Amino acid sequence: MLGLMQDWSLVCHRIIDHAAIQYGKRKVITRSIEGPIVETTYTEIRKRALKVAQRLAKDGIKPGDRVATMAWNTWRHLEAWYGILGAGAVYHTVNPRLFPDQLIYIVNHAEDRVMMTDLTFVPLLEKIADKLLKIERYVIFTDQAHMPATTLKNAVAYEDWIAEVDGKFKWVEVGENDAAGMCYTSGTTGNPKGVVYSHRSNVLHSLAAAMPDVLGLSSHDVVLPVVPLFHANSWSLAFSAPMNGASLVMPGAKLDGVSIYELLDKFKVTVTAAVPTVWMMLLANLEQNNLKLPHLKRVLIGGSACPRAMIEKFQDNYGVRVTHAWGMTEMSPIGTAGFLKPEVAHLGHEDQLDVQEKQGFSIFTVEMKITDDKGKEMPWDGKTFGRLKVRGPGVSKAYYKGEGGDILDAEGYFDTGDVAHIDELGYMKITDRAKDVIKSGGEWISSIDLENLAVAYPDVAEAAVIGIPHPKWDERPLLIIVAKQGKKIAKGDLLKFLEGKVAKWWMPDDVVFVDEIPHTATGKIQKMTLREKFRDYRLPTAAE
Ligand code: ADP
Numbered sequence: 001m002l003g004l005m006q007d008w009s010l011v012c013h014r015i016i017d018h019a020a021i022q023y024g025k026r027k028v029i030t031r032s033i034e035g036p037i038v039e040t041t042y043t044e045i046r047k048r049a050l051k052v053a054q055r056l057a058k059d060g061i062k063p064g065d066r067v068a069t070m071a072w073n074t075w076r077h078l079e080a081w082y083g084i085l086g087a088g089a090v091y092h093t094v095n096p097r098l099f100p101d102q103l104i105y106i107v108n109h110a111e112d113r114v115m116m117t118d119l120t121f122v123p124l125l126e127k128i129a130d131k132l133l134k135i136e137r138y139v140i141f142t143d144q145a146h147m148p149a150t151t152l153k154n155a156v157a158y159e160d161w162i163a164e165v166d167g168k169f170k171w172v173e174v175g176e177n178d179a180a181g182m183c184y185t186s187g188t189t190g191n192p193k194g195v196v197y198s199h200r201s202n203v204l205h206s207l208a209a210a211m212p213d214v215l216g217l218s219s220h221d222v223v224l225p226v227v228p229l230f231h232a233n234s235w236s237l238a239f240s241a242p243m244n245g246a247s248l249v250m251p252g253a254k255l256d257g258v259s260i261y262e263l264l265d266k267f268k269v270t271v272t273a274a275v276p277t278v279w280m281m282l283l284a285n286l287e288q289n290n291l292k293l294p295h296l297k298r299v300l301i302g303g304s305a306c307p308r309a310m311i312e313k314f315q316d317n318y319g320v321r322v323t324h325a326w327g328m329t330e331m332s333p334i335g336t337a338g339f340l341k342p343e344v345a346h347l348g349h350e351d352q353l354d355v356q357e358k359q360g361f362s363i364f365t366v367e368m369k370i371t372d373d374k375g376k377e378m379p380w381d382g383k384t385f386g387r388l389k390v391r392g393p394g395v396s397k398a399y400y401k402g403e404g405g406d407i408l409d410a411e412g413y414f415d416t417g418d419v420a421h422i423d424e425l426g427y428m429k430i431t432d433r434a435k436d437v438i439k440s441g442g443e444w445i446s447s448i449d450l451e452n453l454a455v456a457y458p459d460v461a462e463a464a465v466i467g468i469p470h471p472k473w474d475e476r477p478l479l480i481i482v483a484k485q486g487k488k489i490a491k492g493d494l495l496k497f498l499e500g501k502v503a504k505w506w507m508p509d510d511v512v513f514v515d516e517i518p519h520t521a522t523g524k525i526q527k528m529t530l531r532e533k534f535r536d537y538r539l540p541t542a543a544e
Helices: 013-022 042-058 075-086 100-110 119-131 158-163 199-210 232-243 257-266 276-289 308-318 349-357 447-454 491-498 527-533
Strands: 027-031 037-041 066-070 090-093 114-117 137-140 179-184 194-198 222-225 247-250 271-274 298-301 321-327 334-337 367-371 386-391 414-422 428-433 438-440 443-445 460-470 474-483 510-513
Touching: 013 042, 013 075, 013 199, 013 232, 027 075, 037 042, 042 075, 042 158, 066 075, 066 100, 075 090, 075 247, 090 100, 100 119, 100 179, 100 194, 114 119, 119 137, 137 158, 179 199, 179 232, 194 199, 199 232, 199 334, 222 232, 222 257, 232 247, 232 271, 232 321, 257 276, 271 276, 276 298, 276 308, 298 308, 308 321, 308 349, 321 349, 367 414, 428 447, 438 460, 447 460, 447 474, 447 491, 460 527, 491 510
Parallel strands: 027 247, 066 090, 066 114, 090 179, 114 137, 222 247, 222 271, 271 298, 298 321, 474 510
Antiparallel strands: 027 037, 179 194, 321 334, 367 386, 386 414, 414 428, 438 443, 438 474, 460 474
């Protein structure tokens, strides 16, 4: 027997329709690339998104065609997203921080027909444009007055381009399982692989992400997505904020601590989200200038492990709740979030931090398991770790054009490449990337745990731990440290600080100090580059 409910397809542009109908006056505020703050509303965003869709159709863009955006978070970028979706086309967010060769590879692999971009990236694109084979036109997110002279093919100012149509247009009809968006994984090994979201997966993921135990969004919130649209769908915020009538504050190109603080303060932001490196800059600015965050209620931190010291600072010094979350491009992207369940809400300060340091429990629509290398399931006891695998309607079942082959196990689970343990309450803790874990004498040492402990030392700005080959133990940990500006750290003092906080055999065999630790395009520590740099490093213990 079938249900007798309507087939109301879960397509993304219904989100902006709802926002315009129910929350039409809610604001979208942007620090524009040209400089000034620009304010608009969901009603206006929808109107102009219809123009984008109509204009794309006029340019011959058909359902399923890919339209690239390489742009900061701005109101124009948001309009473009909904316009592309409403034309039945597929937005392809391109991360400008990728190497030029990777940019060329992914734009060609996705066969993008149009590239929409910011003034910032015009010089970069001019350098590689002759290799972007399928791009027919470049739309620059600006107006006539700011349009630069450029060699980019058929380049046009966005405002001029959409002014050529009247906006009397109906969204192009697509099915909920049709492709909506694309984002390539950063491909630390091999070529980047294309993740293809459907309308349905985006809508379901955004519904799940907005729930009270995850982002907890409502029309009373003002949300600042520092995490870019090109980093895994800005963790759902371009959908989940309008869906719930939350206002958006878009930071444009300025993501430094001073600029972000200005926006948080001036526009009374209540919820924000970004990777830990962004928050390191913000916290440094707050501390140096003795600033407060009276309006901010919650901060979502993910993309890499959030250090305990960061959670503590936000909560104890500024009264801002941290939600530590984990996910990946292949998961739309949120997989888990660290809201405090009633069972742990009464715990004392340190015990609560123990829970919050974990990456949280799976959100509705995500199922997870941990297995050994042979695929045998491991218990949820908070100790036993294994490969973390996930399934759900927002999880990839294949990469674009079949790259990487069959990526699911017999039960339909996707191997995340992360190593984790899960406790009895369902809280998951990432102990490492499978390829970064340090294998010492047949046992595993978590590089992430050591890094998080090291950054709790007052003069440490950033820490990375890699495994260095060792004649007796296979590998031993090397601790790589960036000291805070103007500070000098004695190796012995730092090691003493770690003593007793980890098992003896986890203690780093050596510490080196560097000026900078390299990061990937999505803000993660580039372990591969570090391993390369310290390839010939000889640990003092290697001679023992
Ligand atoms: P990339 O394209 O750089 O891989 P993703 O955002 O897809 O970008 O990266 C996903 C990976 O990031 C995860 O598999 C995990 O290793 C890491 N990650 C994400 N969030 C966290 C977190 N809160 N703690 C630890 N690692 C995380």
